[in-house]
Amino acid sequence: MGDSSLLDKIKGGLYGVAIGDALGGTTEFMTASEVKRRHGYLTEIVGGGVWRLEPGEVTDDTMMTLCVAEGILANPGSPMTSIGERFLEWYASKPKDIGNIVRRVLSSYDGSWFEAALLTDQDLGRSGGNGTLMRCIPVALAYARLEDVERVSVIQSRMTHYDERCDQACVSYNRIVHRILRGEELCQAIRAEVTGTEYEESLDGDPGCEPSGFVVHSWKWALHFAYNADSFEETVQLAANKGGDSDTIGAIAGGLVGVYYGFERLPDRYRNAILVRDRLDDIAERLFALRVAASGN
Structure with a gap:
């Protein structure tokens, strides 16, 4: 893969997360029938919704993705501490949207991320949310070696979510991204990673669950949309509607297909709507430079 193509795919992945997030943020917590009554079929990034978003404003999905990316860039060899510092800085900014599990971990962190995640799991009686899957794509964009991708995918997940299903989903997601970056077709890469798992049935039929924040449900729907849609645009619109x-499922699916299509093939009106695009551009360039440096080019 040429340098320009790699940068295009890295940038496409980051923008894919943000676009899916911004489009789906309008319809979060609504039922499909409520979306239809209020919006017909939502195709544009208009903001509003439960978080009263500005058009193009993103939520925790994108912001935590940027935290993971910046943490890796600060210390690629051992990024947990630097990722955590950025989580805490973001939390101190009082974001509009933050998941219950992440909020509990960030508010109770006292020097050990894994301990905070465990205590949160015990206190809430669960920690299988989608809050680590939504933010994990920078790992696959930053590291060329699969063993690094898998290792850091798990580390960033366990920092806030104790449930092993979250680890597994993040590894599955980033293995697919890794395959796409090596030149595989989208559907081929997805099929290769989910065959024989509980997610396989979601490729060819209805996932049979609610589009909820439970990581298994979210990953099933994101896979379903990414595998069956004919374009990036259709993928994120399916999630939003x-x-x-919807913001998180849109971000998960959008990141995956964004890597496949690349930044240049994403709709202009979506790319230009995102309010944090300068930050996305900067991080994409830096992730690209990290991979080039690691390869010795």
């Missing part, structure tokens, strides 16, 4: 945890 399904409702439920």
Whole structure:
């Protein structure tokens, strides 16, 4: 893969997360029928919704993705501390949207991320949310070696979510991204990673669950949309119009297909709507430079 193509795919992945997030943020917590009554079929980034978003404003999905990326860039060899510092800085900014599990971990962190995640799991009786899957794509964009991708995918997940299903989903997601960056077709890469798992049935049929914030449900729907849509645009629109945890499912699916199509093939009106695009551009360039440096080019 040429340098320009790699940068295009890295940038496409980051913008894909942000676009899916910004489009789906309008319909989060609504049912599909409520979305239809209010918006017909939502195709544009208009803001509003439960968080009263500005058009093009993103939520925790994108902002935590940027935290992971910046943390890796600060210390690629051992990024947990630097990722955590950025989580805490973001939390101190009093964001509009923050998941219950992440909020509990960030508010109770006292020097050990894994301990905070464990205590949160015990206190809430669960920690299988989608809050680590939504933010994990920078790992696959930053590291060329699969063993590094898998290792850091798990580390960033366990920092806030104790449930192993979150680890597994992040590794599955980033293995697919890794395959796409090596030149595989989108559907081929997805099929290769989910065959024989509980997610396989979601490729060819309805996932059979609500589009909820439970990581298994979110990953099933994101895979379903990414595998069956004919374009990036259709992928994120399907997620937005399904409702439920639409911003996060849109971000997960959008990142995946964004890597495949690349930044230049994303709709101009979506790319230009994103308010944090300068930050996305900067991080994409730096992730690209990290990979080039690591390869010795």
